[in-house]
Amino acid sequence: MRIFDPHIHMTSRTTDDYRAMYDAGVRALVEPAFWLGQPRTSPGSFTDYFDALLGWEPYRAAQFGIRHHCTVGLNPKEANDPRCTPVLDLLPRYLAKDGVVAVGEIGYDTMTDAEEHAFATQLALAVEFGLPALVHTPHRDKAGGTARSLAVVGESGIDPGYVVLDHLNEVTVGEVAGSGCWMGFSIYPDTKMTPDRMVAVLKRYGTERILVNSAADWGHSDPLLTRATADAMLAAGFDHDEVDRVMWRNPLIFYGQSGRLDLDGSNDVQAAGLYAGNSIARGGS
Ligand SMILES: [Zn+2]
Numbered sequence: 001m002r003i004f005d006p007h008i009h010m011t012s013r014t015t016d017d018y019r020a021m022y023d024a025g026v027r028a029l030v031e032p033a034f035w036l037g038q039p040r041t042s043p044g045s046f047t048d049y050f051d052a053l054l055g056w057e058p059y060r061a062a063q064f065g066i067r068h069h070c071t072v073g074l075n076p077k078e079a080n081d082p083r084c085t086p087v088l089d090l091l092p093r094y095l096a097k098d099g100v101v102a103v104g105e106i107g108y109d110t111m112t113d114a115e116e117h118a119f120a121t122q123l124a125l126a127v128e129f130g131l132p133a134l135v136h137t138p139h140r141d142k143a144g145g146t147a148r149s150l151a152v153v154g155e156s157g158i159d160p161g162y163v164v165l166d167h168l169n170e171v172t173v174g175e176v177a178g179s180g181c182w183m184g185f186s187i188y189p190d191t192k193m194t195p196d197r198m199v200a201v202l203k204r205y206g207t208e209r210i211l212v213n214s215a216a217d218w219g220h221s222d223p224l225l226t227r228a229t230a231d232a233m234l235a236a237g238f239d240h241d242e243v244d245r246v247m248w249r250n251p252l253i254f255y256g257q258s259g260r261l262d263l264d265g266s267n268d269v270q271a272a273g274l275y276a277g278n279s280i281a282r283g284g285s
Contacts (some may be wrong), residue, residue, distance in 0.1 A: 003242065004251040005227050007032055007134070007184065009066070009168060010057055011049075017223050018064035024227035028067040029262055030255060031057060032105045032134050033078045037218060039126040046087040046096075048221075054083035054099045061164070067263050069255065071102040071134050076109035079118035088121055095129045101189055101258040102126070104134025105166070106143045111138065116152065123156035132257050133160045137172065146172040146189075150179050164211055167194060170201065179203055182254055187225040193230035196226065202233065207246050208268035211254060 003025045010018070010031050021029075031048075031053055040046060053070035061068035072094045078084040094100060103126040108115050119135075133152065138145035153163050164174045166184030169192065176183050185201065186192045189230040195203075198204060198212060216223040230243045255261055 001227070001230060001240075001247070002027050003230065003247045004148070005029040005122045005213055005223070005226050006164075006211045006255065007186065007215050007224060009215070009217035010036060010061065013051065013216060014037040015060075015064070018061060018066060021223050022065050024224050024231075026066055026223075026226065028069070028251070028261075029050065029061070030069045030071060030101060030251070032071040033073055033075065034105050034136075034217070035075045035108035040078060041057075041083050043084065043087040043090055043174060047086070047090060050094050054094075057221055058099060062265065063203060066263060069099055069101045069146050069261065071104035072100050072108045072271065073104045073122050073134075074118050075105050076107050076115045076119070076136060076138075079115045080109075080112055085114070085118065088118065090124055091122070092129075095125060095131060098262070099258050100131070101255040102132040102134050103129070105136040107135040107149055107165075108138045111141070111145060111148060113138050119149075119152055120156060123153065123158050125164065127156065127158050130258075132164070133158060133196055135163060135181075137165055139167070142167075142169065143175075146175060148267060150181070153179075153181065154202075161209075164254060166211075166213070167192060167215070170197065172206060173201055177209075182209045182211055184211045184213060186213055187229050188215070189222050189225070195229040198229050199232045199236045199238075202238070202246065203236070206240050207238075209250070210246055210254055211250055212246055 008029050049071050058068035074087050103122050106119050108124045160180030164182035164184045167186050168183050212224045212229050214225045230247050235242050
């Protein structure tokens with residue numbers, strides 16, 4: 001079984017996770033830029049982070065046989081902080097880079113005007129750069145936040161096929177299914193979706209335009225829940241081709257729209273040169 005995790009924050013995970021993910025079948029992933037917990041105090045903090053997502057983390061992933069790509073953007077939470085918003089002016093420089101396969105995570109957190117401005121500005125950048133957009137739906141008022149997110153997406157003029165609305169659940173999936181946007185689901189140990197609830201959604205809505213991720217980060221999360229969902233699909237009667245579509249081909253189709261997926265590792269040669277002598281496998285830190 002081959003798995004492409006379309007949303008996972010490896011910066012906050014260990015080498016043990018990389019090993020276990022490889023053993024479970026994960027061969028590729030996308031790491032979206034997000035809030036780091038500790039508030040950032042300047043745009044330079046973003047650029048150092050983006051550079052790590054483009055350089056160090058892909059190199060780390062490659063040590064364990066996993067292809068790493070990223071998305072960059074100003075996350076919804078920090079869109080409210082005037083110390084952070086100047087990063088919007090720096091994004092075009094990053095959106096031109098090869099390892100960036102989408103704009104994100106963008107969207108709403110508490111649905112402020114500042115969040116809406118950053119959201120719309122970054123959707124316009126996605127259109128300008130011909131990139132997909134990864135939209136985070138808020139954890140509170142999920143239904144209202146999803147409806148407003150779809151409205152902003154509609155106003156932006158971006159092709160809905162270039163947009164995924166993530167962290168959906170049974171309440172919000174129907175509206176997104178009808179919009180033409182992709183439907184993203186984060187499988188969590190005890191919040192958001194579980195493997196069995198995900199299987200029920202797949203039975204009802206089919207396997208097209210659906211992305212399943214672990215969204216694992218520093219919080220209570222599990223980078224192997226993509227595999228657990230694949231196993232739950234098989235146990236529920238989906239065949240291997242349907243599992244492959246959801247777990248591998250769908251992320252490939254969605255992020256492949258960037259024209260920048262590198263699954264044969266030609267970017268790794270460059271990374272290996274950059275970090276020569278600093279191997280994780282040898283305990284290089
Ligand atoms: Zn995330």
